[in-house]
Amino acid sequence: MRSAAPTAKRERRAPVDFAGKTYLAPLTTVGNLPFRRVCKEFGVDITCSEMAIANNILQGSQTELALLKRHKSETIFGVQLAGSRADVIGRATEFVSRECSVDFIDFNMGCPIDMAFNNGGGSALLAQPRRIERILRTMRHVADCDITVKFRTGVKNNVNVAHELIPQFEAWGAAMGTLHGRSRQQRYSKSADWEYIGRCRGAAQQMPLFGGGDVLSWEDYWAHLETRQQCDGIMVGRGALIKPWIFREISERRVWDISATERLDILKQFARFGMEHWGTDSQGIANVRRYLLEWQSFLHRYIPAGILEVLPQNINDRPPPFVGRNDLETLMASPLASDWVKLSEMILGPAPDGFAFVPKHKSNSYEG
Template sequence: MDSTSLEKRAISPASQETMASSAGPESATKKVKLDHELDKSDLKAEDEIQDSRNHGIARVKAEFRIPKSEHSSTESAPRYENDDESELAGREDKSKRQKRERGQNKNRKFGKAQDTIKICDTVKNGETCSHGDQCKFEHDLTKYIASKPEDLPGNCPVYEAIGYCPAGIKCRWMYSHWSKETGTSLFDQPKKAAAGYELNRVDREQQLILQRKKFPTPKSDLILPYLESIKEENIVRNNGSMTNEERADNIASYVESPIRPSEKKRLNYSRVKILSPLTTVGNLPFRRLCREFGAEITYSEMALALPLLQGSKQEWALPRTHTSEIGGFGVQIAAPKPWQAIKATEALAEYCNVNEGGLSEVNLNCGCPIDLVFRSGAGSALLDSHTKMLRMLKGMNAVSGEVPITVKLRMGTRDKNPIAKKLVQRLVTEGDVAAITLHGRSRQQRYTRLADWQYISETAQVARDTFNELEDKNKDTPERNPVWFIGNGDCYSWKDWWDAVENCNVDSVMIARGALIKPWIFEEIDSKQYLDKSATERLDMIKRFAHLGLEHWGSDEYGINNCRRFLCEFLSFSCRYVPVGILETLPPKLQDRPEKWKGRNELETLLGSGDYRDWIKISEMVLGPVHENFEFQPKHKSNAYEKE
């Protein structure tokens, strides 16, 4: 990759030609001059535009700007932060920044929605309660139905989607699928038979096995002593306390694990559209939404290995997937110790619906920068423990059966000490991973400053060269599966994606915040153009997310409450989207902050609001009025500002 291409990407992945055509005839004229020589006035104009972009300003067309005189004196623009990222330094006066609320709202509470009268589940499902009069729940269906609030308008979205409603009489749209004559819920058998369903469900019996530490791990029990012996041999060798003869005898005594899979399912990441694992917002409904927009590979939220082994209900909810994700769904785990990662991988391979396509890969997170994860020795802490990471991956590969193992890295833990090149070389040589994803930032950077795609490109080339060298040396051995290399960081437009794939040596690009802000980015990648979604189309997208959420969390009061909470989390990112139709310059950049703007209509202005109370108002447009117990606090204090 030449330095010119990388220099252009550092500024913008957009070609000058497309920028010119997007901006109009005058820009097109400037494009012609750029191909030859610009005069001084043109250079000054280009410098001013580039200077504004470098200062992080997204220029909005004059008719959509809000004059400073109209800004509320008490209103503070919301900060643009991710779940993990450090707060980006603004360009306001220092004294103003100090007055702004900072950090996260820890120990957030969302309130629980509860029925006035709690119905017994067995009676609700038409069965006879075995506890009889001793049961503490209500058995009188008529009494329970009378205590419920009035049904929400319209038909039950879950019943319309899958032909039945699991919530039954607890559904807030009960009468749309309830027969008064028979006193039972209705079923649309053809629709039910054709509907998709969720995979990787762990039942109560399986949870109890894990919780009681009775889950058998024969493969892990065999590979762990072998890996430990390798570790001990390396320690003795490095200390120099073993003679060459003793070392030779010791190595000869080791037996390669007989359970290492000789064949794994082949992955194909050549130019596929990948949604990154996302904390909180990367839930199943959001992933399904991205799938509908064209994402081909999706990942679970990061699951911690130890809670998985302990049978945690909340942790086992993370690997759950939907039939729409079959063939391209990976579960990401994090662990500080090899035995945790290896045994959790064996549990996933056993309990997930591998044969039905519910698990395409297990991904080891070696890049999470969160302090809590890092200090435990997991996530990006493994970047400083190469030997431990390699033993983890070797063990995971041995126990996962036909499921491939992949890994996600950062450049290193410190800015001035990137180690990914050296580490990637070892990973490819060991042959235990099917794909490597590199985020172009260090752990110290978190999400500040632009991702280093120069370094990603160089590391991808190291991976390719290493693999080719091994293939040349081992021509007589069976062909190895290719090691795919995926880049990650600052992919916010279709131009970013295509520029990386075509110029940065990567097989594909993993998209994170770009998809959170506009999930239709995958459509833009396919069409190779910006899509100016109208406010109505975006509201329909929000409604679709809500319906997918009800299908996942339930259409009763509790499920609606849960769905509303995650919808507000989603809106905390989507509100950052500035419609391309009101921007002066394209492409939009992730780090650019727009001037105060108003939309082309009231709905567009509302969808761009950073006030969390407006997010709740939007949720009421698709989920009905909020429950009296519902509460929502933004993840970051800076989003919880008050308006006059």
């Protein structure tokens, strides 16, 4: 699907009003369309595709193109692109803008994984402002929708550069920015630096700045947004994977002591959405099981509010072993992949003989 060089943009769509809206982070693998539908059921405002590699889109990769699909329930939807070359990003932006149903296109400058970083993409771009300028100006030129940016504090610990880049992102055409409060070197370890996010908010003139990192409760959310006024909105990532009902808690400003049966119903709903998306044949069911298990590798970290000694749960605290209020609640808290498979079998039937599961994501584990 190699297209010609980027052409001039068409008439622009109305800009998105981002400020103050809840935003589900683009999440590789686990941020699939069925999961986003679950989060929409709980009231999230903004959703975004999993990270899509620009070059793979241009080569017509069916796997990559599938990431661009929007469900009708997604009221404000964007596609996140990753890459390091302005010409490639530009052509992919033009394709997405022209062929896909999107309200915005997000450019990834936050991915910390080695594959992206070593190829000059993701968070490696934070050390290359001239390259960022070429990319964002090209995206802004060819797209008829808003261009947004997601980035980290910097590449190395204690060498923050986001505050210097934010005014430039805005000048180069970004309509909104999201700052994950960690460096690339930190990955997902240590706590997000919300004090720094708050300082960065003042670096933008008109561009809304969202913050992200460690939000797992409505108390966290509103403290950052209202009490400390550290940002214009908040992107929720791992918190939504651990408890997707967080968006209802945020809107209602209350803790939901959700039962194990209600949580199982959420998994059943995901499975229904998954079969609509991936199909009901053997391969479709295999996909549903795989993504359900990937999600369960985060879900098991939830500690039921009714048995917590101190509220709210901290996302970076390793939960102590506990016995649930019933056998299902105990099973759902198990860190063993074999128990996650048992849960999947309660919903999808027996797994194939010899089936075993190893989580793809390391960020579902606790790091020091």
